[in-house]
Amino acid sequence: MTNSLIDKINFDKNQGLVPVIVQESKSNEVLMLAYANRLAIEKTIKTGFGYYWSRTRNKLWKKGEESGNVQKVFEIKIDCDQDTLIYTVKQKGNACHNNTKTCFQKNLL
Amino acid sequence: MTNSLIDKINFDKNQGLVPVIVQESKSNEVLMLAYANRLAIEKTIKTGFGYYWSRTRNKLWKKGEESGNVQKVFEIKIDCDQDTLIYTVKQKGNACHNNTKTCFQKNLL
Numbered sequence: 001m002t003n004s005l006i007d008k009i010n011f012d013k014n015q016g017l018v019p020v021i022v023q024e025s026k027s028n029e030v031l032m033l034a035y036a037n038r039l040a041i042e043k044t045i046k047t048g049f050g051y052y053w054s055r056t057r058n059k060l061w062k063k064g065e066e067s068g069n070v071q072k073v074f075e076i077k078i079d080c081d082q083d084t085l086i087y088t089v090k091q092k093g094n095a096c097h098n099n100t101k102t103c104f105q106k107n108l109l
Numbered sequence: 110m111t112n113s114l115i116d117k118i119n120f121d122k123n124q125g126l127v128p129v130i131v132q133e134s135k136s137n138e139v140l141m142l143a144y145a146n147r148l149a150i151e152k153t154i155k156t157g158f159g160y161y162w163s164r165t166r167n168k169l170w171k172k173g174e175e176s177g178n179v180q181k182v183f184e185i186k187i188d189c190d191q192d193t194l195i196y197t198v199k200q201k202g203n204a205c206h207n208n209t210k211t212c213f214q215k216n217l218l
Contacts, residue, residue, distance in 0.1 A: 005217050006217075019128055019142060021130055021139055021142065023139060027137065028136065028137030028138060028139075029137060030130055030132060030137075030139065030195060032188065033128060033130065033188065033193040045218065073218075074218075075216050075218055076216065076217040076218050077213040077214070077215060077216055077217070078213070078215050078217055079141065079142065079212040079213050079214075080205055080206070080207050080209075080212045080214065081212075084142040084212075084213075085217075086139060086213055096189055097189070098189050100189075103188040103189045103190075103193075104186040104187070104188050104193075104195055105186070105188075105189065106186060106187050107184050107185065107186055108114050108115075108185040108186070108187055108194075109154065109182075109183075109184055109185050
């Protein structure tokens with residue numbers, strides 16, 4: 001992604017973040033939702049691994065930096081109003097810190 | 110969803126909203142990301158159609174109320190930290206106001 005394309009992203013005005021839907025490439029399963037700032041997106045593009053901004057720890061976060069459950073990113077898609085991204089990934093191990101494949105477990109209906 | 114389950118949702122402290130990933134049931138394709146408040150979720154459960162909170166118009170929004178492209182909601186999933194939902198839907202027509210199936214068109218890599 002060139003700098004001019006990053007410039008088109010509508011980051012949240014208060015926090016400078018954009019939500020990122022993380023989707024498994026082979027199944028289309030949604031694994032998690034996280035947030036990225038400009039730096040996280042640049043690191044993702046440069047390294048090919050999923051980077052985010054941790055809102056709880058207030059720092060750049062490479063997914064799997066502690067657990068080893070890294071994400072190889074194949075594709076970054078942006079939506080029509082440029083305020084949401086999808087990272088299409090190959091997930092090593094489980095995505096959720098609760099040791100489940102995805103963070104979405106409970107059906108509320 | 111009982112009231113006690115809605116009470117577990119971590120709505121954003123400032124706006125009272127939660128992001129909702131909208132996913133097509135048969136393909137697992139992500140169609141859009143929108144936001145819901147408590148009222149929108151209650152209306153979705155009660156009617157079986159996708160309701161959201163429009164941040165631009167600052168009002169309750171039934172998806173397709175103008176275009177006719179409504180969403181039948183089969184499932185509402187919540188993630189591990191209870192701050193993101195997935196609506197699993199059958200979409201009538203196109204999801205995007207630009208008349209494409211999904212709002213995610215551009216690949217930024």
